[in-house]
Amino acid sequence: MRSKFLFGAVIILAVIGLVSMWWLPVLWSLVIVLPLVTLGIVDMIQTRKAIRRNFPLFGRLRYLFESIRPEIQQYFVESDTAGRPFNRLHRSLIYQRAKRELDTTPFGTQLNVYDNNYEWLNHSINALDFFKINEHPRVVVGGPECTQPYSSSVYNISAMSYGSLSKNAILALSEGAKIGNFYHNTGEGGLSDYHLAGGGDLVWQIGTGYFGCRHPDGNFNPEAFEIKAQHPHVKMVEIKLSQGAKPGHGGILPAAKVTEEIARIRLVEKGKEVDSPPYHRAFTTPIGLLEFVKQLRERSGGKPVGFKLCIGHRSEFVAICKAMIQTGIYPDFVTVDGGEGGTGAAPLEFSNSVGMPLRDALAFVYDCLTGFGLKQHIKIIASGKIVTGFDLVKYFALGADICNSARGMMMALGCIQALECNTNTCPTGVATQDPELVKGLVVADKKVRVANFHHDTVKSAGELMGAAGIKHPDDIHRIYIHRRVSASRIETYLDSYPYIPSRCLLQPPYPKSFELLMKVSRAESFEPSFEDVDFEKYAWAKKPMTG
DSSP: HHHHHHHHHHHHHHHHHHHHHHHHHHHHHHHHHHHHHHHHHHHHHSSSSSSHHHHHTHHHHHHHHTHHHHHHHHHHHHHHHHOSSSOHHHHHHHHHHHHHHOOOOOOOOOOTTTTTTTTEEEEOOTTTOOOHHOOOOEEOOOOOOSOOEEEEEEEOOOOOOBBTTTHHHHHHHHHHHHHOOEEOOOOTOOOOOOOOOOOOOOEEOOOTOOOSOOOSSSBHHHHHHHHHHHTTTTTEEEEEEESSSTTTTEEOOGGGGHHHHHHHHHHHHTTEEEOOOOOOOOOOOOOHHHHHHHHHHHHHSSSOEEEEEEOEEEHHHHHHHHHHHOOOOOSSSSEEETTTTTOOOOOOOHHHHOOOHHHHHHHHHHHHHHHHHGGOEEEEEEEESOOOOHHHHHHHOOOOEEEEEEEHHHHTTTTTOOOOOTTOOOSSSSSSHHHHTTTSSSHHHHHHHHHHHHHHHHHHHHHHHHHTTTGGGGGGGGGEEEEEEEEEEEEEHHSOOOOTTTTTTSSSOOOOOGHHHHHOTTTTBBBBOTTTTTTTTTTTTTGGGGO
């Protein structure tokens, strides 16, 4: 009996073994096939996406390929000179300088020097060693009413808020600024703990939401401002009128993002949606703006106060200059942000189609201040895609005293231009609040890279000016920068943007390019007045409301 039982057991096991050889792969395949079949059925019955409904399962490949398109484009398709917003040549240069790696280029330029808009600096036979004359080029910011002027580097960190950037990114920027002795603009998100903890010089930006210095109803709180503005790390105060990424556009901070920490920093209510309007409540006229400048300067203890704007209606800036003449109140600086600027999220139409580009805006602001005889009191800060030594030099030539960079500094932190700043999924931990991603950004390493990038970019600008025989940034003029405008025609910046005589806007006759602007602008209002304008005289002014 036992032998029969054992024989039967062996037969049964053998049968099971033979069956399993065929059916186990089938069973295991169901682990893969069943979920795919389920996804296919879901695609067939859903109604939101036609491609998935018409091509179940396979239609999903379209969304997969679309999600990795930026990476494919950046790493496998685009040339070294074709990338946007920053091409690979510029990105690589930033990384190399931040890491102190070899930043020279072999075998000549990759640019077509006969393309329209190719730009260059003319050098001098009588070149000089710029840094023997200017060991650390700096600019003193502070007008007649400023009692605590600030000595600024010629290159600094542009406005970036905590919230848009991670705490580690803000810490690394602030600590890098301390190492390199340059400033870090806080952005309109308020004076955060991480800006202060880094120990670097700060420019506190006050936007339309008055974050960090506001009453519960959203209006400006002068007492709260006074307490924070007198912090020793705060060296200057900047009123933000508009920014290059989305000029004239406000914003909403969703309730979900108003954490206890954000609420404390910005002086808002935790868990409640916060409005940041496109206009200021503290003033509504050019004279009101200047009175606000005066108030902030007094309450900050005499620190430099200025304003930042992307130029829109030119008549509005002329109106501000008229208000300066009328009141005798001067900002200590004006920050000009180009329409090409931007770091975080902005509507496409605003990024692409609103705001004057930096080159045109900077020349206009310099000419206005010069024409009104105001430039001697006011420093000009330029901001917008400034990442190389040549960028600094050409904007110095157009009238800037100081240059700022946001995205250049982000790339020095490790940003790879993944274009995910607005999704909270930044893979390098720069523009995200996801703690798992933020921890990848090591402050001790990145702060040194920020300082390195700043140092080597300023060094590059100095070497370029030395090659042109220029002793100081104040000595460079528009005639030094050349630009190809056609195959057979070259212009200097002086040809494209001719200077106007100093103080020529204080009384008529005005330069022809300013005649209409002077007629329609007024210190009492940002809105231009066309009551006495004879448009037959200005045949080009078909749409006068554009200013």
